[in-house]
Amino acid sequence: MMDIMCSQTESVSLRELSTSNSHVANAIQGDGDGGDESRTLAMTSDARQIEARRKRALILLGASISQLPIWGFSMSYGVFQEYYLNNWTLAGSRDATGIIGTTSNGVVYLSIPFLSALFTRRWARHRQTAAMAGALLAALSFALSSFSVHVWNLVATQGVLAALGSALVYSPTTLSLGEWFSSHAGRKNHRAVAYGVTLSCKNVVGSVMPFVVRALLENYGFRVAVRIWAAVALGTSLLSIFLIPTHPNVLASTSEEEEEGYRRRGIPWHFLHHRTFYVYAVAIVLQSAGYGIPQSYLPTYAREVTELSQTSATLLLTVFNVPGILASSLFGYLSDNRYFPLSATTVTAISALCSALAAFLLWGLTSQGSLALLLLFSITFGFFAGGYSATWGGVINELESEAARWNEAVDPGMLYGLLNGARGIGYVSGGLLSVPLLKAGSEVSIGGLGYSSTFGPLILFTGLSSVFGGWGILWRWIASVRRVW
Known part of the structure; x- marks a missing residue:
């Protein structure tokens, strides 16, 4: 999906892999005195591969968890919509609540091109900071929506501000996910598998959340239910962000560009x-x-x-x-x-x-x-x-x-x-x-x-x-x- 950094990340990883393999090969072809060195290098290589697989598993776990705070509200908004209409206590037109769910989705998707351009290279080192700011913005927006007295309050907080926060979580973490899974010996199919797993988790969220939201609304009412969701969204967002660090090759590349005065090739249009x-x-x-x-x-x-x-x-x-x-x-x-x-x-x-x-x-x-x-x-x-x-x-x-x-x-x-x-x-x-x-x-x-x-x-x-x-x-x-x- 996000292939902007694919070629550079893959080339760096391939150079590292070829260098490591050449050391191992040279050690194996040496005399008897090189046997210990070859075994040490082989063990080091195996340990690195195990550590890389462990880290990718944690990153995939983080990306899967992030689907809950990013899409949980919009994919179950129909339940909120029905509750608003049947338990109307706000000023303004009830029909206006129909645009909240679609606006939330729209704001997230509309933000992706701009955020991807920002965090691909120049602001790559600020991805986790931006994602945490987005998590805080989304949680605060949902919490504020619980104090709504007019329908436009809901549209602004749930449909726009919370969606902007979700987009700030989505774009940086998705970019990092693609880079971690494109660096395995240049094999792109691992990235496809990673995105397939996260997309499936998104649909799992959409399958479970309607019943969770229904239970919250029936037991606690709209205002308390939204505050509970704000806390859940904040906690799961921060957990997923910490599990998905920016790829070190991207950070190294960004540092080199800053030292050289930031010479970047333009995007081909x-x-x-x-x-x-x-x-x-x-x-x-x-x-x-x-x-x-x-x-x-x-x-x-x-x-x-x-x-x-x-x-x-x-x-x-x-x-x-x-x-x-x-x-x-x-x-x-x-x-x-x-x-x-x-x-x-x-x-x-x-x-x-x-x-x-x-x-x-x-x-x-x-x-x-x-x-x-x-x-x-x-x-x-x-x-x-x-x-x-x-x-x-x-x-x-x-x-x-x-x-x-x-x-x-x-x-x-x-x-x-x-x-x-x-x-x-x-x-x-x-x-x-x-x-x-x-x-x-x-x-x-x-x-x-x-x-x-x-x-x-x-x-x-x-x-x-x-x-x-x-x-x-x-x-x-x-x-x-x-x-x-």
């Missing part, structure tokens, strides 16, 4: 001249605009339209997130395997079209008491839409291949950051549009089915935005026809 990047960026914006809506409104929909219990409504969010654990690995595999590799446009189209069909045929046709149909929608949409971001590896590979054909440099880390930024734009846009769409639905509500309820416009928007998330395959087909003619 050639990809901005090519249409392919914009096709995928627009697709991500559109898909993300619809993806965040079920996360925010499913529990409320289950209670108001299908008249399900609170437990069933919470179960929907859990079922929505569980399939993402498998989907992320599957869609990443489809984009990058040696048996039947599929193009990025094909994989994104599979994800987009199947999730759109789930919205149109399952969510839109639910009625009172339709728990089975809503569960099927949560599983299907959660699987296909949840795996969409895992297709970005194939997208970046395609952009890299295009850059190679034009003999241009490309920075995969910056590409990934910009794709995350596009996802953030989609989240924020979907959240802002959901309020007028819900209002329009309340004016034309005529029946008990999903389409004819207050949520009808939201369901249609979710399905349509999902469809256009796979429009890249249509663009590719039109380009092929033009070449033929």
